Amino acid sequence: MATFLYRLGRFAFVRRRAVLVAWVALLVLLGGAAAAFSERPSEEFKVPGTEAQTTLDRIKGAFPEQANASGQLVFTVDKGRRLTDAAPRAAVLAAVERVADVPAVASAAEPFGARAVSPDGRVAIAQLGFDEKVSDVTDADRSAVREAVGDAAADAGVTVKYGGDAFVPPVTAGSSEVIGLGVAVVVLLVTFGSVVAAGLPLLTALIGVGVGLAGVFALSGSFELISTAPVLALMIGLAVGIDYALFIVSRHRQHLAEGMVPQEAAARATGTAGSAVVFAGLTVVAALAGLSVVGIPFLTVMGLSSAAAVLVAVLVAVTLVPALLGFAGTRIAGRRRTRTGTSTGTGPEADRPPRETFGTRWARLVTRRPVAVLLLGLLGLGALAVPAADLRLGLTSPGSQAEHTSARQAYDLVSERFGPGFNGPLTVVVDASGAPKPKQAVARVTAEVGRMPGVAATLPPAYDARSGTAVVTALPKTGPDSARTKQLVSDLRDHRADWKETTGADVAVTGTTAAAIDVSQKLTDALPPFLAVIVGIAAVLLTLAFRSVLIPLKAIAGFLLSIAASTGVVVAVYQWGWLADFVGVPRTGPVVSFLPILLISVLFGLAMDYQLFLVSRMKEEYVHGAAPRDAVVRGFGHSARVVTAAALIMVSVFAGFVFDDDPIIQPIGFALAVGVLVDAFVVRMALVPAAMALAGRAAWWFPRSWERVVPRVDMEGEALATEPPVREPVGAGPRVKV
Structure with missing residues (x-):
């Protein structure tokens, strides 16, 4: 090569x-x-094969609105007034009527007839249905809704916040x-x-x-x-x-x-x-x-x-x-x-x-006290990894947005006045086409769903006579990212066999909240096999690169430590709320469901980068005749400065995205920045040279039987050593800082 x-x-x-x-x-x-x-x-994180997605695909012919974007107009008035008063009521009804005429809006339900007014009369919700998917709702569509509301509501003393998935800001750089x-x-x-x-x-x-x-x-x-x-x-x-x-x-x-x-x-x-x-x-x-x-x-x-x-x-x-x-x-x-x-x-x-460079002095210090460095590094990484045991996964919702966004303000108002479950409704699909009495089956399932411990209320079912299928909206007592809501979804699905036996209807649970729970579960189940695949790739590639048995094992152990430590820091900040204000976390809660598997993938590659650049220089020195410990010191001294610069650049690039308001991009940037920081400066620059010094010549041991089978990858440029370099005449070369 x-x-x-x-x-x-x-x-x-x-x-x-x-x-x-x-x-x-x-x-x-x-x-x-x-x-x-x-x-x-697209803004949709769909996972084919899950119950929520399969059910949604099955009913979108009879209930197309279930697959399309939804939104909310959240109307509020100041304390001491009520939206049911004449002027505010007229302003709300006029605004909803104008919004219903917007081309992208398929339906707009005024709040008074739908009984979507808070008990104190200060907050009301108009539910909007769009005729396109979330990813197809454009800025022009959102602007058209806002223009339709206009200033009439404000003139009547009514404030309007725009919520729901249709009004979540799209992910952009x-x-x-x-x-x-x-x-x-x-x-x-x-x-x-x-x-x-x-x-x-x-x-x-x-x-x-x-x-x-x-x-x-x-x-x-x-x-x-x-x-x-x-x-x-x-x-x-x-x-x-x-x-x-x-x-x-x-x-x-x-x-x-x-x-x-x-x-x-x-x-x-x-x-x-x-x-x-x-x-x-x-x-x-x-x-x-x-x-x-x-x-x-x-x-x-x-x-x-x-x-x-x-x-x-x-x-x-x-x-x-x-x-x-x-x-x-x-x-x-x-x-x-x-x-x-x-x-x-x-x-x-x-x-x-x-x-002597600082890198060389540091390497000498580490190789003189390798056991102390290893123990200190392992204790520190272990402490950082402790919160990882409490990892909970979930997808983002409008409530995950920054506090200054209209979607987040609408979410908080609805949660405060109507209950947290109003922001995370569950869609219970009752397929009564095979039931002896379809409508009675739907009514019985609806009544029993409403009596379940975790359900606050159910809305009247929407029934499609042609397919014999009904959609029942169940409002949980807890929010969409709550563990109790996840348990409610599991309980509803556990009752399917009973409902099938007593009514003849097939019942399934779908909707945005259920889909997020299904995605999180599938990603959780995928973590162990994916990690095994990554470890296997690392073992093969590092064995090819260094023709060593011990170096790949040490590199993999270091990578696993980095993953555990960075995951622990993410849980402590984004789930537990430690330093959340300092970092600027919009809302604490479950970690983005695909972040751990993405962190494993990206950090593995980047960790192997630093492993290759550091250890390849050590091997280069060893191949050219240096003693094992001298090879570690010299190789580290040659590469430490540039690897430090590279790690700082990578940390800064990732950390720059922490200032992003997006609830998906921000934790990804934070996790990668912490992961690179830990891996580069603790694992690769402290634990690796300490372990190499302890191993001595054993670090480069490679079975003779493998020599004939494993292809040789010349990363150290041994082949180039046979060609004399072309040099400048004496005194003509530039003096360079490297």
Whole structure:
């Protein structure tokens, strides 16, 4: 691999104009295709095969409104007034009548006839039904409803809040990523001390993200693109794009400091650091693509979209980066002297002993006290992981939105005045087509559902005579994210056999709340097998990379510790509410149901990145003759600075999304930022060198019987060692900080 990438890097350096034009042309072409063929992303997290989804698909012919978006107009008046008074009542009725005429609105039920007025008369709810799915409700549709309400209600002293799934703000990439990019710029400037060197990784990452996202949108017409997928692809693509370019640029500058000509330095950087980039990138791609084995369509789309962004980042790193290094020439070096001790030039400076870096000093400290470092690290990670035992999963609702949004304000008003269950109704479907007396069967089931302990009330059933099916709306006593509501759904389903026996009707439970419960349960069940698949992938890839038995085992153990610790922190903040105000959590409650499986997938790939970059430099030193402990210290000293910079950049990019108001994107960004922080700075930079020092030569042991079977992957550039590097004449090389 190293030889192939060496030649590729040399080719890209020499043919830099053609390579640059090719990438720009690809960006323009895919951008045009995205503009022409992209479809609006979906906001629905559907899981085929669950009871809720299967039932919904079965009844949408008889009850199409069940599959479409719904909304609420929540009217309020000040204390001391009532909506049943003449002026407020007239304003509410007029507003509902005008909204009913909006083309996208299929139905609008005025609150007085529907008895949707709070006991104190200050809050009333008009239920809206749309003639399209949630993902098809446009901003223009929402604006049309608001315009229809107009100022008449306000003139009568009536305030209107817009709630329901139709008025939940769509998931979009906002300005939050700019914060992460700003921090990344600072880190790159401090790391390289050169504007050119700092700007190159940012430029290539942005081009890579542009190509990846344009490609995803260009193909979105052939599959249902979930709205979270492009934002996740942007988040991950930007982070790894900067990091991969950073590793190659850093190695290039090191080779320049050793006296190589720019072309040779770029080619060797692509052959050595580029090999680690390719292997690490393919590991991330495999982990993200592995989401498809769960069998949940929206997770498959999220995983493949992000995998495509990472794959583009790898291609950019090994082609466009060396091409741009050709344009930069020696300006990439900056004006600072190397800190690795590699000196170019002559004179007194060249005779000074090399200065020991902080990374080398840290590695010496860790390897002198490996047992103490391991015990301290394990205790700390164990403490962080404790809350993970209380993990509860759920999907977001309008109540998860930020407090300043109309959807959240409407949700809180309804919950306060009508009860929390009004925001999470359950749809009980009674198929009485096979019952001897269909209408009597529906009436009996409705009455018995209303008497169940967790049910606050039931609404009159809607009956379709042609299909013999009725829909009964049951209002729980608890909110949609409550464990008691989940238990109620289970209790209703447990009664199906009794109802079938006594009435002859088939009963099923569906609706948004039941669907969210089903999705969460399916994702919970998928966690153990998915984790097993990920661990298997890690074992195979790391065995190929390092030809070692012990290193893959240590890497997997570290990865599992990182997952447990980061999950524990997420539970403590987003579920328990610790530091929730500081982080800006809109509402505490169950963790987003697909976050753990997504965290496992993404963090696995990123953890393997740092494992590969750190340990490959250790193996490089060991292969070239260093003693095991010296190889750990030297390899860590060479790579610690750039891995630290890479981790800080990745943390900052992910943490930037914590400032996003979206209740899905925010916890994902937080979880990934914490996960990378823990994995990079505790596991990889403390536990790994400590464990390597304790293992000694055993860390590199590989059975002879496996040598003949396992393919050899030359990530250390052993093949390149046989070719003498092309160097600058003495005194001509730039002095570089690496």
